[in-house]
Amino acid sequence: xxxxxxxxxxxxxxxxxxxxxxxxxxxxxxxxxxxxxxxxxxxxxxxxxxxxxxxxxxxxxxxxxxxxxxxxxxxxxxxxxxxxxxxxxxxxxxxxxxxxxxxxxxxxxxxxxxxxxxxxxxxxxxxxxxxxxxxxxxxxxxxxxxxxxxxxxxxxxxxxxxxxxxxxxxxxxxxxxxxxxxxxxxxxxxxxxxxxxxxxxxxxxxxxxxxxxxxxxxxxxxxxxxxxx
Numbered sequence: 593x594x595x596x597x598x599x600x601x602x603x604x605x606x607x608x609x610x611x612x613x614x615x616x617x618x619x620x621x622x623x624x625x626x627x628x629x630x631x632x633x634x635x636x637x638x639x640x641x642x643x644x645x646x647x648x649x650x651x652x653x654x655x656x657x658x659x660x661x662x663x664x665x666x667x668x669x670x671x672x673x674x675x676x677x678x679x680x681x682x683x684x685x686x687x688x689x690x691x692x693x694x695x696x697x698x699x700x701x702x703x704x705x706x707x708x709x710x711x712x713x714x715x716x717x718x719x720x721x722x723x724x725x726x727x728x729x730x731x732x733x734x735x736x737x738x739x740x741x742x743x744x745x746x747x748x749x750x751x752x753x754x755x756x757x758x759x760x761x762x763x764x765x766x767x768x769x770x771x772x773x774x775x776x777x778x779x780x781x782x783x784x785x786x787x788x789x790x791x792x793x794x795x796x797x798x799x800x801x802x803x804x805x806x807x808x809x810x811x812x813x814x815x816x817x818x819x820x821x
Contacts, residue, residue: 599812603805610801614794618657621681621787622673628779632674632682639690639773640668648693650686652676659685661692663707668693680780684788687774688795691766702761713755720748724813739817746813753810756803763799767792 630638636650650668652675653659659671668689674682695703727742771789774780780788 599805599808603801603808607798607801607805610794610797614657614791614798617791617794618681621684621791622677622679624680624784624787626678626680626683626779626784627781629678630683630779631676631678632670632686633676635683635779636668636670636686636690638777638779639687639770640693642773642777643690643694643697645693645697650675659689661689661696663692663696663703666693666696680784680787681791683774683780683784684770684791685795687770687779687788688766688792690773691769692762694769695762695766700762700765702758702765706755706758706762709751709755709758712751716748716751720745720752723748728816742813742817746810746817749806749810749813753803753806756799756806759799760796760803763796767796 633650633652640646640648640650648666648668650670652672653669655671656673657671658669659674660669661667662669668686670686670689674685676682692703694700722745723741724745727738727740727745730738730741770792771785774788775785
């Protein structure tokens with residue numbers, strides 16, 4: 593199990609670094625006030641309108657960096673700072689979340705795939721660690737049944753890993769749509785655009801770290817399984 597703790601420790605440190613870097617970037621670009629004077633809410637509503645999307649609502653939710661698009665009820669959920677503030681960071685986040693709404697409206701293939709496996713991921717994410725630990729405990733007691741339990745646990749964990757990698761093109765594409773729209777519609781100045789671009793770059797890196805970390809953990813479990821004898 594030492595290998596698992598080493599991997600977990602490395603992933604934690606990298607995630608901590610990227611997360612803190614992201615927070616500092618958003619703090620920095622929150623000081624760059626938009627010359628057009630629009631709030632995150634107004635940016636989101638305009639991007640939706642420009643893309644002919646009329647059935648998505650923009651609402652405010654509590655917290656910081658809690659922004660997300662909910663395809664189930666078609667809402668752009670913006671954290672309170674993003675919803676109200678008028679700066680490059682707020683514009684970047686608002687436009688990014690609208691990017692997901694545009695993906696939904698245009699039936700973007702990667703988003704459709706991710707949506708289809710959400711139920712399976714919901715189950716596997718809750719059960720995989722428990723099943724894997726149960727399999728390892730059975731291994732330790734010499735039970736042959738442990739092989740089956742551990743194998744099932746790995747399969748469940750593999751589903752969450754696949755989801756993490758499927759999420760990457762979805763997030764990168766949403767950011768690309770956001771930045772293109774902000775620039776082509778003259779919503780931001782060159783300086784504001786660079787700030788938005790940098791903020792979204794660090795936001796994307798949180799997903800990359802999560803995916804790589806999940807893959808490293810999965811490969812570690814597979815190596816244990818293959819060398820169980």
